[in-house]
Amino acid sequence: MALVSLTSCLIGLSMVTQGGQYVVELFDSFAATLPLLFIAFLEIITVVHVYGLKNFSQDIKAITGRYPPLYFRMSWNYTSPTIMILIVIGSIVFEIIKPPTYTAYVNYSEVSKSFPVWAILVGTVLLLVSVVLIPAVALIHRPPDWRQRVKDYVNTCTCGRSSSYQLASYAPLPTVETV
Numbered sequence: 773m774a775l776v777s778l779t780s781c782l783i784g785l786s787m788v789t790q791g792g793q794y795v796v797e798l799f800d801s802f803a804a805t806l807p808l809l810f811i812a813f814l815e816i817i818t819v820v821h822v823y824g825l826k827n828f829s830q831d832i833k834a835i836t837g838r839y840p841p842l843y844f845r846m847s848w849n850y851t852s853p854t855i856m857i858l859i860v861i862g863s864i865v866f867e868i869i870k871p872p873t874y875t876a877y878v879n880y881s882e883v884s885k886s887f888p889v890w891a892i893l894v895g896t897v898l899l900l901v902s903v904v905l906i907p908a909v910a911l912i913h914r915p916p917d918w919r920q921r922v923k924d925y926v927n928t929c930t931c932g933r934s935s936s937y938q939l940a941s942y943a944p945l946p947t948v949e950t951v
Contacts, residue, residue: 794874798887801872802895806863807902813856814906820848 787795819828825845833839871892873884887895915921 794891797872797874798891798895799898801887802899803902806860806867807899809856809860809863810903811906813853813860816848816852816856820853825849 786792787799789795825848828848829839829845871886872895873886876883876885
């Protein structure tokens with residue numbers, strides 16, 4: 773905990789120095805939009821396709837007393853993931869075509885300059901650190917029968933073939949009995 777606080781303090785101090793606006797713009801260019809959108813994409817994929825739309829809808833019914841409307845279920849299953857992945861791809865392409873810039877003041881006038889290569893590399897590492905940990909932890913803590921679950925999911929996926937969607941059933945996880 774102390775290490776996280778110290779690191780956050782040092783990063784914050786770099787933003788209040790004379791050149792701190794450049795650090796803020798670097799963080800804004802790399803750590804604000806794309807990682808949050810990618811995390812939201814992974815979250816919706818996990819809830820809808822790993823936990824299951826049927827299970828999620830039943831949980832909402834248990835809480836509110838009714839199933840979510842068809843509009844929401846379609847949005848969660850198809851529309852939102854498609855739009856999110858298109859925005860992520862578009863953002864990556866835009867960053868490649870037009871690298872991020874910052875505003876510099878030269879002779880009392882504003883000039884738009886591109887970040888140097890080392891700053892773009894630092895920004896890319898910043899982006900990857902916040903995004904790569906989620907799939908890495910998911911791979912580390914995957915269930916032992918994950919290959920069979922993927923096969924079952926692919927076999928039961930409707931993909932437009934029929935409207936009857938059924939989740940594969942799994943044996944319950946072993947529980948620790950208390951004395």
